[in-house]
Amino acid sequence: MLKMDARIGIVFLLGIGMIYGAAVVDETHVAVISAVDASFEALDHNHNGIMELNEFEESYYRLDTNHDHMITESEYTAGSPDHQFSAAVFKQLDYDKKGYLERGDAYGQFSIMDTSGDNIVSRAEFDTYFVKLILAAAENHLTTAPTL
Ligand SMILES: [Ca+2]
Ligand SMILES: [Ca+2]
Numbered sequence: 001m002l003k004m005d006a007r008i009g010i011v012f013l014l015g016i017g018m019i020y021g022a023a024v025v026d027e028t029h030v031a032v033i034s035a036v037d038a039s040f041e042a043l044d045h046n047h048n049g050i051m052e053l054n055e056f057e058e059s060y061y062r063l064d065t066n067h068d069h070m071i072t073e074s075e076y077t078a079g080s081p082d083h084q085f086s087a088a089v090f091k092q093l094d095y096d097k098k099g100y101l102e103r104g105d106a107y108g109q110f111s112i113m114d115t116s117g118d119n120i121v122s123r124a125e126f127d128t129y130f131v132k133l134i135l136a137a138a139e140n141h142l143t144t145a146p147t148l
Helices: 002-016 027-043 053-063 075-078 087-092 103-113 123-141
Strands: 051-052 120-122
Touching: 027 053, 027 123, 051 053, 053 075, 053 103, 075 087, 087 123, 103 123, 120 123
Parallel strands: none
Antiparallel strands: 051 120
């Protein structure tokens, strides 16, 4: 059931270009949008509406609480904004199933987000990336529908 919701969700969200507060949103959309919002807020340290590479790096180092250059699932979920998709997002990011994320994974993620290649991730770039990431994570790693 979630699988279908996720597919409808992504078409819907991308189709309307992320209109926040749109009257017609179902609960999955609301959950995804609020998770994307919380994630961006946590990354945009100086609150200027864009994510610079240094902000992304700072977040990476902050998540690595034991400083072993690996971010484990428990470090990721403990340090990320509290939302129902965190563990699934980690599993989605850990595409080769090492059980941790390393610096190269983080840089790869940043460069994928930064589609214009100017070393800045705009809110639009972030939203496009993160909505897809969460929906893929939910589809691949959640066995039950999100608790809403
Ligand atoms: Ca910023
Ligand atoms: Ca670590």
